[in-house]
Amino acid sequence: MTEFAPLTPIEQPKVRFLVVDDSIFARKSLCKMVDAFGGEVAGEAGDGCIAITEYARLRPDIVLMDITMPKMEGIEAVSHIVKDFPDARIVMVSSVGYQDNILSALQRGARHFVQKPVKPDALYEIIRYVLNDTPVPAPAGVGGSKS
Amino acid sequence: MKMDLIQPFLNSADTVVAEIMGCNVQITDVSMDKASQRQEGIAAMVAFIGEIEGHAILDMDLNAARHAAVHMLGEAPCPGDNSTHEAICEVTNMIIGNAVTQLNDRGFRFKVYPPEIYSSAVGLRSSLNTEALVLRFETPHGNMVLNIAMQYGAKRISEVPVLSAT
Numbered sequence: 001m002t003e004f005a006p007l008t009p010i011e012q013p014k015v016r017f018l019v020v021d022d023s024i025f026a027r028k029s030l031c032k033m034v035d036a037f038g039g040e041v042a043g044e045a046g047d048g049c050i051a052i053t054e055y056a057r058l059r060p061d062i063v064l065m066d067i068t069m070p071k072m073e074g075i076e077a078v079s080h081i082v083k084d085f086p087d088a089r090i091v092m093v094s095s096v097g098y099q100d101n102i103l104s105a106l107q108r109g110a111r112h113f114v115q116k117p118v119k120p121d122a123l124y125e126i127i128r129y130v131l132n133d134t135p136v137p138a139p140a141g142v143g144g145s146k147s
Numbered sequence: 148m149k150m151d152l153i154q155p156f157l158n159s160a161d162t163v164v165a166e167i168m169g170c171n172v173q174i175t176d177v178s179m180d181k182a183s184q185r186q187e188g189i190a191a192m193v194a195f196i197g198e199i200e201g202h203a204i205l206d207m208d209l210n211a212a213r214h215a216a217v218h219m220l221g222e223a224p225c226p227g228d229n230s231t232h233e234a235i236c237e238v239t240n241m242i243i244g245n246a247v248t249q250l251n252d253r254g255f256r257f258k259v260y261p262p263e264i265y266s267s268a269v270g271l272r273s274s275l276n277t278e279a280l281v282l283r284f285e286t287p288h289g290n291m292v293l294n295i296a297m298q299y300g301a302k303r304i305s306e307v308p309v310l311s312a313t
Contacts, residue, residue: 022261023240025233029219068244068259095244096259098251115248116241117166117219 004124006038007131015131016042018058020051020074021066021093026116030064030093033120037127048072052080055088062127065110067094067101075105082109089130093118152199152297153177153280155249156242160282160293163241168211168286169218176283188212189232191239192265195247197257201297204265205239211289236262242293257300 007015017034019041021027031041042058045051047069055063063081067074074092081088092105097115105113111130114123157174164172190206207215209231216224216234224230239262247259279296 023233023237025216025219025230025237026240028230029237032221068240068261070261095241096247097244098248100251100256116244117163 002036002121004037004120007127008038014038014040015062015127016040016058016060018043018045018051018054018060018063020045020048020054020063020069020077022046022069023066026066030118033118033123034064036120037124039127048074048077048080051077055081055085059085061089062130063088063090064093065090067092067096067105075101075108075110078105078110079108091123091126091130093123151253152250155246155253156203156280156293156295157282158249159245160242160284163238163245164284164286164291167219167238167241168215168288170287173285174282175285176281178281179278189235190265191232191236191262193239193243193262194260195243195257195297196260196300198255198300199250199257199297200300201295203239203243203296204294205235205242205291206265206294207235207238207291208289211286211291214286214288232264236264 015038017039019027019030019034021030024046027044031044034041039062042060043054045054049072051063051065051074065074065078074094078090078092081090086109088109090110092102092110092113093116094101094113095116097113102113112126114126157177161172161174188207188209189212190204192202192204194202212231212235213224215238216231219234219237220230243259243262247257251257278298279294282293282295284291284293
């Protein structure tokens with residue numbers, strides 16, 4: 001994997017992530033990327049319901065949220081989290097990336113969207129954008145991203 | 148089966164497999180099998196429902212599955228864990244998700260369900276209303292088969308009364 005500059009300077013606390021995906025494999029893959037970015041995986045969740053409770057418990061800096069999951073899908077989980085924590089920074093990470101889905105997630109408060117298979121470089125730039133408002137292209141098919 | 152339904156699956160499988168395996172992919176055969184038999188190693192199935200309904204099974208030989216797992220994780224799976232099976236589920240999820248995205252942008256609305264391991268020895272077959280398609284792929288790391296069976300959902304049937312093979 002490409003080497004990435006740490007998301008925060010070494011003397012500062014690491015950016016903490018909550019990784020939400022029903023696939024253990026996908027979570028492992030995303031956790032490896034978070035590690036490569038110099039972030040810290042604060043927690044993991046396998047569905048939207050657990051994501052909501054884990055967000056409230058861990059208060060991570062960034063959530064990487066899948067859409068298609070059992071029990072509660074990612075877009076609904078975004079609504080619940082953002083309702084209670086309006087400053088939540090949630091990046092949707094899904095293989096299903098059609099415009100309706102992206103818009104629905106952004107309207108509910110997600111900050112950005114990444115389509116699987118995830119390219120580490122693209123995810124890194126999007127995380128930097130969500131953390132710092134560094135310029136990054138809008139999700140495909142969407143006129144602009146919510147910031 | 149109409150080509151505009153097949154093409155997104157071809158495009159998606161080609162792109163996703165090349166990306167997650169880090170190699171070139173060659174589509175060696177596309178056929179409409181009446182009774183397809185599973186023939187590779189590990190398989191995962193995804194169901195989708197809506198204006199198009201059906202299932203897709205990705206069936207990879209063991210070498211291809213292991214290579215996909217290693218390439219996606221950046222390390223060899225631990226012996227005895229389920230990483231290879233989970234990798235197949237995730238690859239299937241990505242192929243179908245990307246195909247659904249393309250179909251959705253062409254006006255077909257449907258929902259995809261999470262993938263699950265498919266252990267039957269028999270693939271998806273054509274029936275009166277359902278048409279099954281088998282796509283065979285070769286990579287330098289092994290072979291795989293994508294078996295798709297789909298039909299127009301109730302809403303679409305009223306608009307398109309006849310499924311035509313092309």
